[in-house]
Amino acid sequence: MKISKRAIRRHHYERLKKKRQNYWRGILSAERVGFVVNTPHPCSCYLCGNPRKHFGELTIQEIRQNKKEASQCAGCLPLRKVGDYQDVTQ
């Protein structure tokens, strides 16, 4: 029997709704719990947000990727800088 994509999507929606009902100190109404399913962390202040946006620095994931590439093939690929990544903040 084939499980429809809609059923899977609804299953995960309900699963996350149950899991995240205590987010934000558990003060969420039923409508806000639905919002939290799709937006678990709505803040993008300078503490939470992307460091490229706020400080012009690489993200931790990009730094790790640079180190990984440098260790695999030293000298054949130049390390990426801030401007090499597509700016998705706009």
Ligand SMILES: [Zn+2]
């Ligand atoms: Zn924040």
